[in-house]
Amino acid sequence: MPAPGEAAGAQRHGNDDGASPAAVVVPPSPHLARWHGVLAAVVAGVLAAVFGTALHANVWYLGGMGLPVGALAAIVLAVSLAVFVAVSGRNVLLAGLTGAVAYILVGLAASFSAGSLIAAGVELEGAQPPVSLAGYVWVVGLAVGTVIAVAVSWWVLRPTRRR
Numbered sequence: 001m002p003a004p005g006e007a008a009g010a011q012r013h014g015n016d017d018g019a020s021p022a023a024v025v026v027p028p029s030p031h032l033a034r035w036h037g038v039l040a041a042v043v044a045g046v047l048a049a050v051f052g053t054a055l056h057a058n059v060w061y062l063g064g065m066g067l068p069v070g071a072l073a074a075i076v077l078a079v080s081l082a083v084f085v086a087v088s089g090r091n092v093l094l095a096g097l098t099g100a101v102a103y104i105l106v107g108l109a110a111s112f113s114a115g116s117l118i119a120a121g122v123e124l125e126g127a128q129p130p131v132s133l134a135g136y137v138w139v140v141g142l143a144v145g146t147v148i149a150v151a152v153s154w155w156v157l158r159p160t161r162r163r
Helices: 030-055 069-089 093-112 130-157
Strands: 060-062 065-067
Touching: 030 069, 030 093, 030 130, 065 130, 069 093, 069 130, 093 130
Parallel strands: none
Antiparallel strands: 060 065
16 A cells, blocks of 8 residues: 555655654543543552651651651652652642542541551650651641642643743
């Protein structure tokens, strides 16, 4: 079968001039792409909640003071995942969905888990233990980080103005 623009008896000599495409690319429907983005946001939210919760209890001691570096790393992980999902899906709302899923799961884990997993109510000599402080930093930081992820995603995905 001759390519468009070629005579019926003409033969091609292997020179691809780019005039006729080698394959037809059919883009996916926007409806299907939207569901892929939502699924990616939910999966990323679950990953952020699970790995962030596992990471947040790491405390470094410097001069007798506990620093909640694990909670800060967990927040960076959650924000990074939310921005990645939103930018790859080209939808700012996906960052918010990722953060909301993570926040709901962290809240459920804090509400329904055994007392040995959550150290929020424990007091030692009138002061909050560093792991408890890390839990507060993780929960509040996740909420603030979600807002930051939405803002960063909006900034990256905003339409550029050409003057």
